[in-house]
Amino acid sequence: MKAPEQYDPSxxxxxxxxxxxxxxxTKSPSLPVGTPTVIETHKHTxxxxxxxxxxxFLLPNYWGYWLLFLLILPLIYLPLRWQFWLGRRLGxxxxxxxxxxxxxxxxxxxxxxxxxxxxxRELMAKQVFVNQGIGVxxxxxxxxxxxxxxxxxxxxxxxHLVNAQKEGRAVILLGAHYTMLDLGGRLCTQFxxxxxxxxxxxxxxxxxxxxxxxxRIFGKQISSRxxxxxxxxxxxxxxxxxxPDQDYGLKQGVMAxxxxxxxxxxxxxxxxxxxxxxxxxxxxMALHTYRQTPDNLPRGKRPHYHLTITPELDNYPxxxxxxxxxxxxxxxxxxxxxxxxxxxxxxxxxxxGPKGRSTIYK
Numbered sequence: 001m002k003a004p005e006q007y008d009p010s011x012x013x014x015x016x017x018x019x020x021x022x023x024x025x026t027k028s029p030s031l032p033v034g035t036p037t038v039i040e041t042h043k044h045t046x047x048x049x050x051x052x053x054x055x056x057f058l059l060p061n062y063w064g065y066w067l068l069f070l071l072i073l074p075l076i077y078l079p080l081r082w083q084f085w086l087g088r089r090l091g092x093x094x095x096x097x098x099x100x101x102x103x104x105x106x107x108x109x110x111x112x113x114x115x116x117x118x119x120x121r122e123l124m125a126k127q128v129f130v131n132q133g134i135g136v137x138x139x140x141x142x143x144x145x146x147x148x149x150x151x152x153x154x155x156x157x158x159x160h161l162v163n164a165q166k167e168g169r170a171v172i173l174l175g176a177h178y179t180m181l182d183l184g185g186r187l188c189t190q191f192x193x194x195x196x197x198x199x200x201x202x203x204x205x206x207x208x209x210x211x212x213x214x215x216r217i218f219g220k221q222i223s224s225r226x227x228x229x230x231x232x233x234x235x236x237x238x239x240x241x242x243x244p245d246q247d248y249g250l251k252q253g254v255m256a257x258x259x260x261x262x263x264x265x266x267x268x269x270x271x272x273x274x275x276x277x278x279x280x281x282x283x284x285m286a287l288h289t290y291r292q293t294p295d296n297l298p299r300g301k302r303p304h305y306h307l308t309i310t311p312e313l314d315n316y317p318x319x320x321x322x323x324x325x326x327x328x329x330x331x332x333x334x335x336x337x338x339x340x341x342x343x344x345x346x347x348x349x350x351x352x353g354p355k356g357r358s359t360i361y362k
Contacts, residue, residue, distance in 0.1 A: 172269060
């Protein structure tokens with residue numbers, strides 16, 4: 001499938017992402033000769049421009065981040081099996097060091113899984129951190145060594161997206177904050193081009209680093225405040241990835257159950273569904289991305305990831321914004337339950353109640 005305004009690398013060779021000489025240009029010995037790599041099959045709507053480097057990034061208040069980059073980035077040139085091992089150790093270390101995040105995770109899991117005993121929830125919480133530790137390496141490799149993931153992905157439900165695109169409709173793809181982070185986007189763009197909505201990071205250096213990493217994956221990164229670019233992408237029939245699974249309060253949201261717990265749920269998806277052509281309105285569907293292989297990757301084995309695209313939400317949006325928010329939460333919850341430990345439970349998902357800030361996390 002060729003998405004509207006599909007970027008054609010043959011017409012812009014000078015903008016083609018550089019192939020890393022330290023491993024991305026060579027295929028795994030386990031792959032047949034001539035197998036197209038992730039870079040070769042990558043689809044995007046445009047070649048996104050990067051944010052320029054700012055001299056103030058060299059100031060002392062950013063040195064800690066530079067040290068972290070220098071320590072972590074060389075490790076992505078290790079075999080994936082070693083990266084997974086390091087990710088597990090990193091996750092466990094953060095679990096014990098980051099006391100507040102650990103506590104928030106355990107509180108969330110207790111609210112969402114009251115039927116489980118404390119010991120089970122503690123094991124789940126540790127696995128969340130393990131998966132996130134591995135997700136750090138998965139994301140960095142998705143940006144800088146994507147060919148490591150050649151032929152590691154399968155997909156179900158792609159026909160829902162393809163059919164909507166054939167009708168000339170934009171697709172609002174509702175994702176969630178899974179621990180593999182941007183690897184999910186990299187794998188998706190093996191099948192279809194996508195733009196994404198994002199919220200800029202508070203730290204300018206971190207925002208520069210993440211934004212530029214994502215330019216290797218998404219055609220456009222649309223700020224949630226940039227309605228003009230958003231409407232343009234919808235009118236052009238693009239696929240737009242948006243994650244509505246975090247607590248942004250009730251200024252632009254409503255209370256709706258999530259894992260049986262009242263949660264502030266943003267109503268942006270229903271507003272997005274009303275944009276664009278009335279004759280060909282955007283199709284709203286959900287996306288799930290997860291790693292099917294164990295975190296202790298066996299020697300000589302490659303990881304495998306699966307993507308699931310749900311059918312389009314019919315009769316959406318309705319006239320009831322609470323019912324719409326509940327419906328979206330139910331869809332995301334059903335997908336997260338496939339493997340709950342691959343969702344970021346350390347976010348304060350239930351920090352707002354009907355009357356304002358909740359005391360759940362105090």
